[in-house]
Amino acid sequence: MALFAKLATYPPLAQATVVSPTREKFNFTVVLESSKSLPERPWEVSIWYDHGAYTGTKSPWQALDLNPVNTTPSVLYDDTKADNYRHTFSGDLDSPYSSHERTYKGRRVPFTIRFRVDKTAEWSWVYHNFGIRDGELILQPPIDPFFLGASPVEVNDGWTIRKTSSDAPEARLYTFESAHPIPTPSEGNAKLESLTLGRVTQVCRWFGLVRIWDPWFAPRHGEGRLRLSEPAILLSFLRSDGLHVVLLAVNGIDEVLTEFGSTEEGEIVVRARNDTGRDRKFKVLAASAWKFEIANAAVMYEMRKLVRQSTAYQQTIEHLEQLPKSIRSESVDSDTVLLDHQKPPADDPTLNPQWLASWYDSLAYCTWNSLGQDLNAEKIMAGLDSLAQHKIYISTLIIDDNWQALDGTQGETNQFHRGWKEFEANPLGFPEGLKSAVDKIRETHPKIRDVAVWHALMGYWGGISPYGKLAQTYKTLEVTFREGTPMAGRKLAIHPDDIHRMYDDFYRFLSNAGITGVKTDVQFALDLLNDTLDRRSFTDTYQSAWTQAHLRHLSGKAISCMSMLPQILFHSFLPTTTPRILLRNSDDFFPNVPTSHAWHVFVNAHNALFTQHLNILPDWDMFQTSHPYSGFHAAARCVSGGPIYITDTPGEHDVGLIQQMTALNPQGQTVILRPSCVGKTMGVYDKYDEKGVLKIGAYDGKSDVGSGMLGVFNIAESETSFILPITKFPGVNAPESTTSDVGVSKEKWLVRSHVSQRITPPIHPSDPIRPDNLLQCTLPIRGYDVWTAVPAHTFHLPEADSNIEIANLGLLGKFTGAAAIVEMTFNFDEVTDAALAGRLKIHVQLKALGTIGLWLSDVQSRNRKLEDLMVLIQGKPVPQHVVSFNTAHCPDGSGVLEIDVEKAWEEMQLDLGWSNEVGVDVFLH
Structure with missing residues (x-):
C-alpha cells in the first residue's frame, strides 16, 4: 500500500535547510496523500533523525513521531480532481540551544521519513519506496558570526590576509593577496599561473559559477570536497555550522584575469594570467555571513569599489566625459531619459527624449530561431505580418544574424571564415538597403517603436573582410585567435587606434537608417586573442568605443551578448556610470533539444546570483510560445526581471500565453510587467541532479509594501509534490526569534497562484517556521506556477x-x-x-x-x-x-x-x- 502514497515535507528531503539561530522549537510538517481506490487507513508518520548530531552528543538516531493535525498547509494547486485522501502530520523538536549560559557550535543533522498504514504494519522508508535521499538541517547557533574565528578560509603559506571593512552589514570581509607576484615569462605570451589558496573547513555543500566555455557562466554544485572541472569566478560554501563563505576572483581592475580551480584534495587554487607587463599579485575577496546574500553582496560591493579606484576605470571615465553630460549621467533607473541638447550635425538625426523603460519593458520579436540565418527583408516582413494577423503587436524588433554584407556565401562558407565588408546591409537580402527596409517595417507596423540589429563586436564571426569598404576606410590589424576554439587562426580586425571612429561612424549610419538599438554579440572574441599585446590593447578600448557609440547614437539601447568574461563583466558592468544595458545571462535557447529547457532556466536563475549586482538587466534569451516548454519559459522570463523576446515561427503562436506575459499601457502599446528586482534562485545549494523544484524569487515595489513573487518549476521527470514556507518569497520576512518570544511578523501576506488562481488566508510570517506559514503544491511534468505574495492591510470601517x-x-x-x-x-x-x-x-x-x-x-x-x-x-x-x-x-x-x-x-x-x-x-x- 505504500506505493499508493505520496509525500510532501517541510523541511524537504534531499536538500539542506538552513535554520536561523533560535532557542525555540523547530517544526516538521508532512502531508501524506493516499489513493481513494483503497480504504482510508490510520496512517502514521515519523521523522527518523540523527539525535546525536542534533543534541551534540553521541546518542543514536531516533524517531520523532508526528501527530495528525487538522491545520494543513495552504494548497495552491487545483486538487479538485485529485482522487486522494490528504493527511497532515506535524511535530516539534526542542531547540538544542536551550541554555543561555553556553556557547554552542552549529549542527548538521541528517533526517529521513518513515510511514505506515497503521500501527501494526511495518514501517516503509521514503528512500526505499521513492529513492529520495535524506534531508539535512543546518542549525545556525545563537551567537554572533564574528565570534567564529579569524578567517573563514584556512590559508596556505604564501598569502597575506587583510580584514576589510564591509559595506554589507553582518558580513566579515577579507582580502587575500599573494606574497609574491604572479610569475610572468621573460619572453612570449603570458599564460595562466596557479597558486593554491587553501580550503574552507566543515563544508556541507558548495556552489560555484564556472566558465562552461569562454562566453558563458553556468552553476556547479557539490557536497563536501570542492571539485571543479571548469574555471570558476565565484564560489560559495555552506558550512556545517551554518556559515556561508563566498569567494570572488578579483578582475577588471587591470589586465589580469583571475579564476578558481581545485586540487584533488579539495583545496582552492587561484589561477591568474598577467597581461599588464608589470608585477601583479594573485588577489581574492572573501566574505562570511549567516546569509548567502549578505556575504555575496559584501564581495561584490568591495569589487565595485576596487574597479572604481582602478586606472582602467579612470580612463573609461575620461572617454565618457567626451559625451554630452545628459548622456553620460550616472543611473540605474528604468525611468532614465537620455537626451542630447546640443545641436546635432546635419547628417545625424535629432535625438528625441528616450525613456529607457520603453526599451526594457517592450515585448520584442527576434528573427533568430523564427526565420533562421538565411535572412532577408521579405522574411522579416512575413514574420511581422503573421504576428499582426494574430493580433500580436510587438514593440521591438531584433533583426538577428546575417543582415550584414559579408564575404563568402550563406550556407556554404563557414561563418567563422566570413568577414564583415561594409555598413550597408547585404544586397541580396536587402536590395533597397537597410533604411528602406526599416522605413517599410515602421510604415506597415507602426506599433513597433524600436528596431535593433545584430552584429559581432569585432565585426562578424570571422572578423573584418580584407576585401570590403571597412578595410579600405579604417586602420586594420591581423590578429591570431587561440587554437582549439572555433575562431582559431589569423583574422583581420579594426585596429584599436581606429575603433572609436569606426563605431561612431557605424552607429551614426544605423541611426540614420532608423535603427534604435543593437545586439552586440561574440564579445568573447576579445578573450580568444592569442597574443598578450593584442589582449592588452583591444579589450578595454573596444568596450569603451562600443559604449560611447551606443550611448551617443542609440540612447543606450544595447544588448551585450556572449560577453560573460570577467574582463568585461567586472570592468564595464560593475560600475554604475551609465544607464543599465541588457546582458545575455546564459547560453542560447535551443528549441529542438528537449533536455535543454529546464537546464536553461536553472542556469539563468543561478547566474543571476552574480549578475544581480551588475549595472545591467539580465536577458534570459528568446523563446517560442508554441512549444512543449513554452509556458515553462514564459513564466521564467516573467519573473526574471529582464526583457522578454519571442522568436515564433510564422503562424505558430500561443496568443493566450502572450497575453499572460503582457498588457497594453494607456498609450495602446504592448508592454511586459517586469518586477523591479531581478529574479534569482532561492535555493543556492540545490543541485540540478536532485531533480526537485526550482524556486525563482523576484520582488516588485518598495520594501515592505511591494509584492514578492516566486516562480516554481518542476525540473524532475515525474510529478512532484512539495511544501514551502512563505518566507521563501523575497521581501517576506519574519523578525528573528528572541530569548523571550518566537519571531512573528506584525505584517500579514496573502499568496495567490497564477495557474490555479487560489488565494491563501492572510499569513503572519514567523521564525522558526510554523505550520500555518506553509504552502503546498503539486506540479506535473514540465509544470510551473508563479505565486505572488501581497501585503494585507487592516482598517476599521x-x-x-x-x-x-x-x-x-x-x-x-x-x-x-x-x-x-x-x-x-x-x-x-x-x-x-x-x-x-x-x-x-x-x-x-x-x-x-x-x-x-x-x-x-x-x-x-x-x-x-x-x-x-x-x-x-x-x-x-x-x-x-x-x-x-x-x-x-x-x-x-x-x-x-x-x-x-x-x-x-x-x-x-x-x-x-x-x-x-x-x-x-x-x-x-
Missing part, C-alpha cells in the same frame, strides 16, 4: 463598525500582474464629497491596463453589493458592468473585487493628459 482586510492582487490573468502597480494608498481624510464621507478611499496607480483585483476579507461575510461601492478611473465614475465580485478560490468569507480597467478605458474614451499612468479610486464603507 466606522459606518459598519467592523474591521476589513484588503490586498491588491494587481492585474489578474498575468504572470506578474502585481508589477503593474505603481502606487497604492488608503485614507479617510481626502474624501471631500459629502455622499462619500466616512468611506475608505483606496487609490491605485497602474502603469498598464487590464482587470485589477482587490481582495476584500468581508465580501461574503458582509454580503457586499456592487451598489455599495463607488469606483472612479481618472476621477470619473465607471460603468457598473466593468465591476464585479468573484468569490471563487478565496478563503472563507472573502472575495475579490474585479475592475476591468481596460474595458472602462475604451468605453469611456479616457485620456492620460500629461501622465503615463492610470489612477483608480475605490470607496468602501
Whole structure:
C-alpha cells in the first residue's frame, strides 16, 4: 500500500535547510496523500533523525513521531480532481540551544521519513519506496558570526590576509593577496599561473559559477570536497555550522584575469594570467555571513569599489566625459531619459527624449530561431505580418544574424571564415538597403517603436573582410585567435587606434537608417586573442568605443551578448556610470533539444546570483510560445526581471500565453510587467541532479509594501509534490526569534497562484517556521506556477463598525500582474464629497491596463453589493458592468473585487493628459 502514497515535507528531503539561530522549537510538517481506490487507513508518520548530531552528543538516531493535525498547509494547486485522501502530520523538536549560559557550535543533522498504514504494519522508508535521499538541517547557533574565528578560509603559506571593512552589514570581509607576484615569462605570451589558496573547513555543500566555455557562466554544485572541472569566478560554501563563505576572483581592475580551480584534495587554487607587463599579485575577496546574500553582496560591493579606484576605470571615465553630460549621467533607473541638447550635425538625426523603460519593458520579436540565418527583408516582413494577423503587436524588433554584407556565401562558407565588408546591409537580402527596409517595417507596423540589429563586436564571426569598404576606410590589424576554439587562426580586425571612429561612424549610419538599438554579440572574441599585446590593447578600448557609440547614437539601447568574461563583466558592468544595458545571462535557447529547457532556466536563475549586482538587466534569451516548454519559459522570463523576446515561427503562436506575459499601457502599446528586482534562485545549494523544484524569487515595489513573487518549476521527470514556507518569497520576512518570544511578523501576506488562481488566508510570517506559514503544491511534468505574495492591510470601517482586510492582487490573468502597480494608498481624510464621507478611499496607480483585483476579507461575510461601492478611473465614475465580485478560490468569507480597467478605458474614451499612468479610486464603507 505504500506505493499508493505520496509525500510532501517541510523541511524537504534531499536538500539542506538552513535554520536561523533560535532557542525555540523547530517544526516538521508532512502531508501524506493516499489513493481513494483503497480504504482510508490510520496512517502514521515519523521523522527518523540523527539525535546525536542534533543534541551534540553521541546518542543514536531516533524517531520523532508526528501527530495528525487538522491545520494543513495552504494548497495552491487545483486538487479538485485529485482522487486522494490528504493527511497532515506535524511535530516539534526542542531547540538544542536551550541554555543561555553556553556557547554552542552549529549542527548538521541528517533526517529521513518513515510511514505506515497503521500501527501494526511495518514501517516503509521514503528512500526505499521513492529513492529520495535524506534531508539535512543546518542549525545556525545563537551567537554572533564574528565570534567564529579569524578567517573563514584556512590559508596556505604564501598569502597575506587583510580584514576589510564591509559595506554589507553582518558580513566579515577579507582580502587575500599573494606574497609574491604572479610569475610572468621573460619572453612570449603570458599564460595562466596557479597558486593554491587553501580550503574552507566543515563544508556541507558548495556552489560555484564556472566558465562552461569562454562566453558563458553556468552553476556547479557539490557536497563536501570542492571539485571543479571548469574555471570558476565565484564560489560559495555552506558550512556545517551554518556559515556561508563566498569567494570572488578579483578582475577588471587591470589586465589580469583571475579564476578558481581545485586540487584533488579539495583545496582552492587561484589561477591568474598577467597581461599588464608589470608585477601583479594573485588577489581574492572573501566574505562570511549567516546569509548567502549578505556575504555575496559584501564581495561584490568591495569589487565595485576596487574597479572604481582602478586606472582602467579612470580612463573609461575620461572617454565618457567626451559625451554630452545628459548622456553620460550616472543611473540605474528604468525611468532614465537620455537626451542630447546640443545641436546635432546635419547628417545625424535629432535625438528625441528616450525613456529607457520603453526599451526594457517592450515585448520584442527576434528573427533568430523564427526565420533562421538565411535572412532577408521579405522574411522579416512575413514574420511581422503573421504576428499582426494574430493580433500580436510587438514593440521591438531584433533583426538577428546575417543582415550584414559579408564575404563568402550563406550556407556554404563557414561563418567563422566570413568577414564583415561594409555598413550597408547585404544586397541580396536587402536590395533597397537597410533604411528602406526599416522605413517599410515602421510604415506597415507602426506599433513597433524600436528596431535593433545584430552584429559581432569585432565585426562578424570571422572578423573584418580584407576585401570590403571597412578595410579600405579604417586602420586594420591581423590578429591570431587561440587554437582549439572555433575562431582559431589569423583574422583581420579594426585596429584599436581606429575603433572609436569606426563605431561612431557605424552607429551614426544605423541611426540614420532608423535603427534604435543593437545586439552586440561574440564579445568573447576579445578573450580568444592569442597574443598578450593584442589582449592588452583591444579589450578595454573596444568596450569603451562600443559604449560611447551606443550611448551617443542609440540612447543606450544595447544588448551585450556572449560577453560573460570577467574582463568585461567586472570592468564595464560593475560600475554604475551609465544607464543599465541588457546582458545575455546564459547560453542560447535551443528549441529542438528537449533536455535543454529546464537546464536553461536553472542556469539563468543561478547566474543571476552574480549578475544581480551588475549595472545591467539580465536577458534570459528568446523563446517560442508554441512549444512543449513554452509556458515553462514564459513564466521564467516573467519573473526574471529582464526583457522578454519571442522568436515564433510564422503562424505558430500561443496568443493566450502572450497575453499572460503582457498588457497594453494607456498609450495602446504592448508592454511586459517586469518586477523591479531581478529574479534569482532561492535555493543556492540545490543541485540540478536532485531533480526537485526550482524556486525563482523576484520582488516588485518598495520594501515592505511591494509584492514578492516566486516562480516554481518542476525540473524532475515525474510529478512532484512539495511544501514551502512563505518566507521563501523575497521581501517576506519574519523578525528573528528572541530569548523571550518566537519571531512573528506584525505584517500579514496573502499568496495567490497564477495557474490555479487560489488565494491563501492572510499569513503572519514567523521564525522558526510554523505550520500555518506553509504552502503546498503539486506540479506535473514540465509544470510551473508563479505565486505572488501581497501585503494585507487592516482598517476599521466606522459606518459598519467592523474591521476589513484588503490586498491588491494587481492585474489578474498575468504572470506578474502585481508589477503593474505603481502606487497604492488608503485614507479617510481626502474624501471631500459629502455622499462619500466616512468611506475608505483606496487609490491605485497602474502603469498598464487590464482587470485589477482587490481582495476584500468581508465580501461574503458582509454580503457586499456592487451598489455599495463607488469606483472612479481618472476621477470619473465607471460603468457598473466593468465591476464585479468573484468569490471563487478565496478563503472563507472573502472575495475579490474585479475592475476591468481596460474595458472602462475604451468605453469611456479616457485620456492620460500629461501622465503615463492610470489612477483608480475605490470607496468602501
